[in-house]
Every structure is written in structure tokens, then in C-alpha cells.
Amino acid sequence: MAKAPVLTPRAEDFPRWYQELISKAELADNGPVRGTMVIRPYGYGLWERMQQEMDARIKAAGASNAYFPLFIPQSYLTREAEHVEGFAPELAVVTHGGGKELEEPIVVRPTSETIINEYFSKWVQSYRDLPLLINQWANVVRWEMRPRVFLRTTEFLWQEGHTAHATYEDARDYAARIHRDVYHDFMVNVLGIDVVLGRKTAKERFAGAINTLTLEGMMGDGKALQMGTSHELGQNFAKAFNTQYLSKDGKQELVWQTSWGTSTRMVVGLIMSHGDDSGLRVPPRLAPVQAVVLAIKGDDQVIAKVREISDRLLAAGVRVQVDDRTDIPFGRRAVDWELKGVPVRIEVGPRDLENGTAMLARRIPGGKEPVRIGELEALLPKALEEDQALLLAQSRERRKDRTVDTTTIEEAAEAAATGWARIPWATLGPEGEAALAEQGVSVRCLVAADGSVPERDDQPGNVAIVSRAY
Numbered sequence: 001m002a003k004a005p006v007l008t009p010r011a012e013d014f015p016r017w018y019q020e021l022i023s024k025a026e027l028a029d030n031g032p033v034r035g036t037m038v039i040r041p042y043g044y045g046l047w048e049r050m051q052q053e054m055d056a057r058i059k060a061a062g063a064s065n066a067y068f069p070l071f072i073p074q075s076y077l078t079r080e081a082e083h084v085e086g087f088a089p090e091l092a093v094v095t096h097g098g099g100k101e102l103e104e105p106i107v108v109r110p111t112s113e114t115i116i117n118e119y120f121s122k123w124v125q126s127y128r129d130l131p132l133l134i135n136q137w138a139n140v141v142r143w144e145m146r147p148r149v150f151l152r153t154t155e156f157l158w159q160e161g162h163t164a165h166a167t168y169e170d171a172r173d174y175a176a177r178i179h180r181d182v183y184h185d186f187m188v189n190v191l192g193i194d195v196v197l198g199r200k201t202a203k204e205r206f207a208g209a210i211n212t213l214t215l216e217g218m219m220g221d222g223k224a225l226q227m228g229t230s231h232e233l234g235q236n237f238a239k240a241f242n243t244q245y246l247s248k249d250g251k252q253e254l255v256w257q258t259s260w261g262t263s264t265r266m267v268v269g270l271i272m273s274h275g276d277d278s279g280l281r282v283p284p285r286l287a288p289v290q291a292v293v294l295a296i297k298g299d300d301q302v303i304a305k306v307r308e309i310s311d312r313l314l315a316a317g318v319r320v321q322v323d324d325r326t327d328i329p330f331g332r333r334a335v336d337w338e339l340k341g342v343p344v345r346i347e348v349g350p351r352d353l354e355n356g357t358a359m360l361a362r363r364i365p366g367g368k369e370p371v372r373i374g375e376l377e378a379l380l381p382k383a384l385e386e387d388q389a390l391l392l393a394q395s396r397e398r399r400k401d402r403t404v405d406t407t408t409i410e411e412a413a414e415a416a417a418t419g420w421a422r423i424p425w426a427t428l429g430p431e432g433e434a435a436l437a438e439q440g441v442s443v444r445c446l447v448a449a450d451g452s453v454p455e456r457d458d459q460p461g462n463v464a465i466v467s468r469a470y
Contacts, residue, residue: 006335009277014221019149021271025280025339028149035147035154042340043267045288047157050266051137053190053286054159057182061174063133063161068115070139074105076114079240086207087111090142092154108141113208113233113259116162117241124255126246127166131174135161150267151470158263164243164255171256172211172232176453178260179213179230187227191266192283192391193217193273194399195227196465197453198445203433206259210234213453216444216465218399219272222419224444224467227269230260268470274391280341281364283391284384289342290319291380293358294333296349298326306348309358309376316377318384338363343387344380364390403465409435412466416441425462433464442469 007024008016022028027043030036039047055065074093092108095101109115116134124132137159144154161178165171179197187195200212209231216224237243238254247253274281284290291313295306303324313320321342323333330347337345345361352358357370360379364387371379402419406412409432415421416436425446428436433443448454449461 005277006339007277007279010220010275015148017275017277018271021275021279021339022149025341027267027271030149031155033154035144035152037149037153037155039157039264042288046267046270046282046286047264049286049288050186050191051159053186054182054262055137057186058135058159058161058178061133061177061182062131063135063163065136066134067136067138068109068112068119070109071106072109072112072115074107076118077107079114080208080237082208082236087142090144092141092143109138110140110142111259111261112136112138112140112160112162113237114241117237117243117257120162120164120255120257121241121243124164124243124245127248130164130166130245130255131170132164133161133174134163135159150264150271153264156264158261160261161259163258164238165257166245166247166253166255168234168256171234171258175211175213175230175232175258175260178258179215179453183215183228183230183260183262187215187217187266187269188392190283190285191270191273192285192388192395193227193269194392194396196399196445196447198447198465199454199457200229200445201430201433201443201457201464203430203437204443204445206231208233208236209259210236214445216467217269217273218395218402218420218467219269219470220275220398221272222402222467224420224442224465224469225265225269225272226444226469227266228260228262231258233257233259272470273395275341279339281391282341282343284343284364284388287341287343288319289321289340290384291344291346292321292323292337292342293346293348294330294337295322295324295326296330296347296352298324299350301353302348302350305353305373309346309348309373312377313380316381318380334361343384346376362387406466412436413439413441416467419467420444421466422463423466425457425464426460428464428466436466440468441466444469 007020010017029038087110094106144152195215195217205212211232213230215227235254243255244252293306293310295302310322347359360371361368404415406421406423412421412423444465446462
């Protein structure tokens with residue numbers, strides 16, 4: 001009798017596969033309040049690696065980390081009408097504290113444009129104070145009606161950048177720099193996901209922005225996932241909070257601003273883009289554990305060799321972990337590491353010692369083969385880079401294979417049932433976008449005819465990327 005699969009096959013029930021994988025790979029649990037989550041150590045380790053890689057790129061772009069309060073006076077949000085209207089349905093509001101009704105209700109941070117601008121208006125006095133480039137790593141709360149762990153939760157973790165500039169051009173260029181040099185570079189070269197850079201339509205634009213740049217990834221089931229956004233805020237918040245500076249010409253001028261963010265939703269991208277029916281497949285450049293060295297039996301010589309291999313791999317720059325829990329059956333441990341998507345398993349038993357070899361199992365391409373123990377330090381870094389490249393190639397090939405060029409709204413809606421559609425924006429337009437929305441299909445972004453990010457919605461040759469989305 002055939003063994004039952006560890007996970008529901010993706011082709012059979014993709015949402016169920018996703019939920020089972022999060023549980024069995026020990027990534028997260030549901031929290032006690034509906035819509036919240038508890039991120040378990042292995043899941044948090046993935047997020048920490050994302051933080052480290054992103055933080056280095058954010059700092060290279062000139063931004064510095066700061067922290068602003070979780071609680072925001074409700075009056076702050078009402079200053080920018082479009083912003084408060086966009087977030088009103090998602091707000092969590094505190095009306096009582098210390099056993100008393102508060103004089104003014106307090107909003108639990110849904111995003112920080114308002115409170116950060118309150119302080120920008122104090123900190124910016126002269127052109128010498130610009131550009132002001134701030135980022136914070138924080139939690140935010142947006143009341144979620146249809147929660148799903150990591151994908152849509154009432155509370156989630158993210159980074160949010162906020163900047164102030166002397167000119168429109170400087171703000172525009174900085175938003176594009178974050179979009180390209182921070183987000184795109186990280187998602188392609190570390191996450192191994194072939195994201196599309198594009199411009200949001202007016203309907204999909206961030207509340208209070210004059211332009212939103214997005215990164216869209218195709219998941220394993222053909223749906224789109226918004227992986228991150230970078231917004232040009234124009235002077236909307238500067239007007240609301242009176243954020244001005246004294247120019248070189250001695251005139252009071254309003255600043256131009258940006259905001260940009262990515263969140264724990266990137267964990268969803270990792271799972272849904274690279275996962276297979278056996279579990280996660282973690283890109284080696286991201287993986288907290290790139291290789292696990294397993295002792296098959298509790299033999300003293302085997303344990304000693306496992307630890308020796310680990311030390312040598314650590315010295316070679318590989319992030320490695322020893323698994324010498326020989327009181328747990330070897331098969332169960334191997335399945336657990338496969339579920340977690342660790343790129344490489346090195347399995348060592350008494351017979352391997354006799355032969356001077358170890359069994360090398362590569363999670364991403366699959367397969368196992370014996371290798372000489374003395375060759376592991378030289379072999380692993382090369383194998384890990386090959387596997388990183390393979391994941392990106394597979395992501396790119398999936399998007400290419402499941403994207404269809406269309407000329408009518410009907411064709412676009414049909415293609416969006418299983419993948420992405422490309423349709424000229426001049427053909428679709430806002431009316432067509434509204435018609436697709438009624439069918440559960442959205443315009444994920446606009447791209448220029450050459451695939452670059454367009455400067456305007458109405459730029460001739462713009463193409464709309466259309467899909468069902470998470």
C-alpha cells in the first residue's frame with residue numbers, strides 16, 4: 001500500500017497545501033486573536049535573513065533606521081483626506097486606557113506616513129536638512145476580514161521607508177532607486193523570484209500617493225503576489241503637515257516625499273513561488289541553514305565525523321547545522337529537513353565512514369549521490385550557487401510560459417484564470433479595468449512596451465499585466 005503524501009499535492013488543492021506546509025515546516029501558528037500569527041523560530045529565521053539582506057541594501061541607498069510610536073492620534077490621520085479614507089475600514093482604534101475613556105481616540109499604526117510627517121515638519125527647516133531618508137522596522141495593524149497566515153494578517157511585520165526631498169525629480173528618482181536597487185535586486189538575486197517592475201494604475205495606487213511602483217511575482221498556481229511597493233507622495237503630506245524648508249533662494253518651499261515598504265508577505269512569495277509537493281525549497285543565498293549534516297546512527301565515530309564536517313563547512317563560509325538527534329528515526333528527520341527546504345543534506349553513517357564518503361542530497365534539483373568527504377568544502381559553495389540560479393530560472397520560465405498576449409478584455413479574463421495576461425492599456429483603460437475587477441481579475445501593473453517602468457499611466461505603448469491575485 002502506497003504511503004500517504006506528507007502534504008496535499010499543490011495541483012489538487014493549492015491553498016490547503018500552503019496551510020499544511022506552514023504548519024508542518026514549523027513556520028508559524030495562528031495567534032489567539034483572529035487574524036494574528038505566532039512566527040515560529042524557523043519561520044522567523046527566514047524573516048531575519050530577509051531583514052539582514054534588505055537592511056544592507058536600504059542603508060547602501062543612504063537611509064538610516066529610526067523608530068516611531070505604535071500609537072497615533074486619530075486627528076493625524078484626518079489631515080490627509082485620501083489617506084484616511086483609504087485606511088478607514090482597516091483601522092484598529094483605542095478608545096480607553098488606564099481605566100478611562102481617552103480624550104482623543106488613538107489609532108494603532110496601520111502605516112506611519114502621518115506620524116512621521118508630524119516629526120519631519122519639526123526636523124526639516126532648511127535645504128541643508130534634505131534629503132531626509134528614514135526607514136523603520138516595525139509591526140503594523142490592519143484589521144483583516146479574511147486572514148491567512150503570512151498572506152493577510154491583522155498584525156504583520158515590515159519595513160517602511162519615508163523620505164523628504166527638495167525637488168520632485170529627486171523624490172521621483174529616489175522612489176525608483178528603492179524600487180530597482182533595493183527591492184528588485186533583493187527579490188531577484190536573493191529570493192530567486194523573477195518579479196516584474198511596473199507602475200500601478202490610478203485605481204490601485206496607494207492612498208495619498210501620486211504614483212506607486214510595484215513588484216509583482218507569479219506564484220506556483222499562476223496568481224500574482226504584490227511583493228513590495230515604492231510610492232511618490234508628491235506634496236500631499238507636506239501640505240497636510242506644513243513640512244517646509246528654506247531654499248537656497250531664501251524662499252519657503254514644501255518638500256516632496258516618498259514612502260516604500262515590504263513585509264512578511266515576502267515569506268508567502270518564498271513559499272508559493274519555490275515550494276513543491278515535498279515542502280519548501282529555500283534559495284541558498286537566503287537560507288538560514290544552507291546545509292544540515294545528519295548522523296544516521298548514534299555511533300561515536302559517526303558523531304565525531306559529522307561535527308568535523310560541520311566545522312570544515314563553517315570555515316568554508318557555509319551556514320551549517322548538525323543534526324545528531326539519533327533518538328529520532330533518520331527517515332523522519334530527513335523528511336522534516338526536506339519540508340523546511342534546507343538546500344543541502346549531508347548524511348553520514350557507519351558504512352559511509354568505511355568508504356570515506358557522505359551521501360549528498362540536494363533539495364532544489366532533487367537527487368542524492370555519494371561524495372568524498374574531503375571534497376565537500378570545495379563542492380558545496382559551487383552547488384549552492386547552481387541551485388540558486390536554478391530557482392530563478394524556474395521562476396522566470398514559469399512566468400514566461402504562463403503569460404499570454406491578448407487583444408480583448410474577454411481574452412485577458414480567460415488567460416487570467418490560469419496565469420497572467422498582457423493587454424494594451426489603450427485597449428483596456430479604466431473602464432476595462434473596472435469590468436475585469438467584477439470578475440475577480442485586477443491590473444497588477446503597467447509596463448512600457450520595452451518592459452521598463454513607464455513614466456506615466458497614459459504613456460503610448462503601455463501594457464497592462466492582468467491576473468487574479470493574492
